[in-house]
Amino acid sequence: MSQSAPPPPPQPGPVDANPYAQQAPAGAPYPPQPGVPGAAPMAPPAGPAAPAAPAPVRDNLALGLVCAVVAAVVAAALYGVIIGATKHEIGYAAVGVGFVVGLAAGKAGGRNPVLPVASVVLALVAVYFGQLVGEAMIGAKETGLGFSQVFFDHFDVVQRAWKQDADLLTFVFFAIAGFASFSAAKKAAL
Numbered sequence: 001m002s003q004s005a006p007p008p009p010p011q012p013g014p015v016d017a018n019p020y021a022q023q024a025p026a027g028a029p030y031p032p033q034p035g036v037p038g039a040a041p042m043a044p045p046a047g048p049a050a051p052a053a054p055a056p057v058r059d060n061l062a063l064g065l066v067c068a069v070v071a072a073v074v075a076a077a078l079y080g081v082i083i084g085a086t087k088h089e090i091g092y093a094a095v096g097v098g099f100v101v102g103l104a105a106g107k108a109g110g111r112n113p114v115l116p117v118a119s120v121v122l123a124l125v126a127v128y129f130g131q132l133v134g135e136a137m138i139g140a141k142e143t144g145l146g147f148s149q150v151f152f153d154h155f156d157v158v159q160r161a162w163k164q165d166a167d168l169l170t171f172v173f174f175a176i177a178g179f180a181s182f183s184a185a186k187k188a189a190l
Helices: 061-086 091-109 114-143 147-153 155-165 168-188
Strands: none
Touching (some): 061 091, 091 168, 114 168, 147 155
16 A cells, blocks of 8 residues: 655645735634634725825915015026126026026916916016126126126116117017016916
8 A cells, every 4th residue: 555645734825816815824724714703804905096186276376476576586686697797698597587487486376377477577577687787797897896886876877788788689588588487387387
């Protein structure tokens, strides 16, 4: 008579390909059954994920305007310093001024329909004052006077110098800066 080998002991792990099947404790032939006292609860079957709650709509006009004004002041100052340092009007920097103002308005204020229009106005004012700051820096270097004396005491001279230096390209970059500001405010609000 031949003896057959005993069957191998059960291995812990899923009984079949069911990922929700529980593993049998060591030495137990079967996994615990649901509903039996002392048995661990089974995981629920995976279904479609619940839809995420929609993000709250941002619509804060005051915050958007404040952030746009701050961005306009800072961008105008930086643009003026660039013009004063290079002694050239750099159109791409004007577009950057518009973009930064619109981005600040849209990110902080959200979808308020006033913000894109307000950001265009603020961007145009920032580009203009940035160019005036640049003219004043150039004038201060040429005359030996201080920047604040040229800018504040002789503002009319600075404006006349800007008018003499302005050409068609100056106004093209104004338009592009306004467009960049409007589109940045709309896109940032999404």
